[in-house]
Amino acid sequence: MAVKDDVLAALGKVSSPEGAPLPATGKLSEIVATDGKVFFSITVDAAAVKLWESVRERAEAATRAVPGVKSVMVALTAERAGAPASSSAAGGKAAGPPPRPHRTGAAAAPSPAGIPGVAAIIAVASGKGGVGKSTTAVNLALALRDLGLKVGILDADIYGPSLPKLLAIREKPQTIGGTRLKPIERHGMAVMSIGFLIEEETPMIWRGPMVMSALTQMLREVEWGALDVMVVDMPPGTGDAQLTMAQQVPLKGAVIVSTPQDLALIDARRGIAMFRRVNVPVLGIVENMSTFICPQCGTRTDIFGHGGARAEAERLGVPFLGEVPLDIAIRENSDAGTPVVATAPDGPHAKCYRDIAARVRDGLQTASRPAPKIVIEA
Numbered sequence: 481m482a483v484k485d486d487v488l489a490a491l492g493k494v495s496s497p498e499g500a501p502l503p504a505t506g507k508l509s510e511i512v513a514t515d516g517k518v519f520f521s522i523t524v525d526a527a528a529v530k531l532w533e534s535v536r537e538r539a540e541a542a543t544r545a546v547p548g549v550k551s552v553m554v555a556l557t558a559e560r561a562g563a564p565a566s567s568s569a570a571g572g573k574a575a576g577p578p579p580r581p582h583r584t585g586a587a588a589a590p591s592p593a594g595i596p597g598v599a600a601i602i603a604v605a606s607g608k609g610g611v612g613k614s615t616t617a618v619n620l621a622l623a624l625r626d627l628g629l630k631v632g633i634l635d636a637d638i639y640g641p642s643l644p645k646l647l648a649i650r651e652k653p654q655t656i657g658g659t660r661l662k663p664i665e666r667h668g669m670a671v672m673s674i675g676f677l678i679e680e681e682t683p684m685i686w687r688g689p690m691v692m693s694a695l696t697q698m699l700r701e702v703e704w705g706a707l708d709v710m711v712v713d714m715p716p717g718t719g720d721a722q723l724t725m726a727q728q729v730p731l732k733g734a735v736i737v738s739t740p741q742d743l744a745l746i747d748a749r750r751g752i753a754m755f756r757r758v759n760v761p762v763l764g765i766v767e768n769m770s771t772f773i774c775p776q777c778g779t780r781t782d783i784f785g786h787g788g789a790r791a792e793a794e795r796l797g798v799p800f801l802g803e804v805p806l807d808i809a810i811r812e813n814s815d816a817g818t819p820v821v822a823t824a825p826d827g828p829h830a831k832c833y834r835d836i837a838a839r840v841r842d843g844l845q846t847a848s849r850p851a852p853k854i855v856i857e858a
């Protein structure tokens with residue numbers, strides 16, 4: 481808490497292009513400070529980005545000089561829809577505009593800049609919470625790794641990050657050169673989560689621009705290195721975070737996770753519609769928590785029904801990627817940070833995930849991103 485106050489006091493000596501103290505401009509986000517790692521964003525009008533770049537630099541320098549601060553990340557976030565990202569965004573300094581959806585008619589969106597060295601980025605998503613996105617994302621990433629690909633995994637769930645738990649990661653990422661972060665290496669994958677930077681109990685009260693800048697920083701200010709695939713574990717829903725990902729990241733495709741029953745499928749449909757609206761190809765649907773096979777007697781019970789996702793995939797004309805059974809071993813391993821694909825690579829579950837991964841890999845080879853054009857209905 482003290483560091484946060486000291487940072488705020490230091491920022492009081494940094495003035496805006498108009499000469500006002502930075503905290504008085506209303507452009508400063510909440511300041512997040514944990515273990516000497518500080519980050520915040522400055523959200524300005526896109527037309528004024530150039531004027532504010534030096535403010536960002538001075539804010540960063542002032543923060544770094546605060547006793548107890550070990551590393552600083554400050555994002556300059558532009559607030560305007562429809563304009564191309566400022567050239568400095570590609571250099572990782574500015575977060576680029578988080579375009580608000582146009583409410584009237586169609587608009588050409590900026591073509592999102594790629595992440596240097598990352599060949600393909602895929603989102604694992606669903607409209608609904610708790611259907612197993614994170615579990616699927618982790619095991620899918622491991623299965624892609626088993627297919628010989630160099631894989632990274634990014635936790636885009638800013639509100640409820642899961643990767644620290646699912647991969648049993650407690651260490652903090654190191655910084656490189658003061659500002660860029662090194663992802664954590666786990667099971668041969670590069671891993672990044674906002675959960676590495678904040679304590680588990682910290683309430684996640686993020687303001688809109690903060691969500692945007694945290695995401696863009698985790699994408700652009702992390703040394704991902706050369707990756708064949710980056711798997712992004714999405715938060716539930718079709719809100720700001722999804723739109724940011726879809727608009728600011730050149731997603732090669734989306735994998736939709738659903739349980740077999742109608743209720744979850746309705747949300748999966750919403751997720752699919754959202755990715756289609758922002759021209760991200762849907763690589764297919766995974767039916768998670770499909771058939772349950774009793775470990776005692778071997779009886780098969782379709783707790784949430786069975787086959788709903790396959791039928792829905794057919795109806796929507798998207799590939800069906802496969803089924804993952806509802807199994808205590810998946811849950812226990814997932815929650816213990818020992819994902820089944822890593823700990824039981826010869827078991828039946830690992831095979832399920834590898835089959836899904838092979839279909840995803842094949843889908844990636846054919847998926848091509850159509851010309852960027854965003855049409856969001858009023």
Ligand SMILES: Nc1ncnc2c1ncn2[C@@H]1O[C@H](COP(=O)(O)OP(=O)(O)OP(=O)(O)O)[C@@H](O)[C@H]1O
Pocket residue numbers: 608609610611612613614615616637640642714715716768769770804805806807808810811812814815
């Ligand atoms: N196939 C499965 N069999 C048994 N348990 C599973 C399976 N898939 C996921 N689970 C369990 O279900 C719970 C929710 O899974 P998970 O956290 O992956 O869902 P999520 O969709 O990412 O949730 P959220 O929307 O909160 O991000 C976890 O306890 C997980 O271990």
Ligand SMILES: [Mg+2]
Pocket residue numbers: 613614615637642713714715
């Ligand atoms: Mg999750």
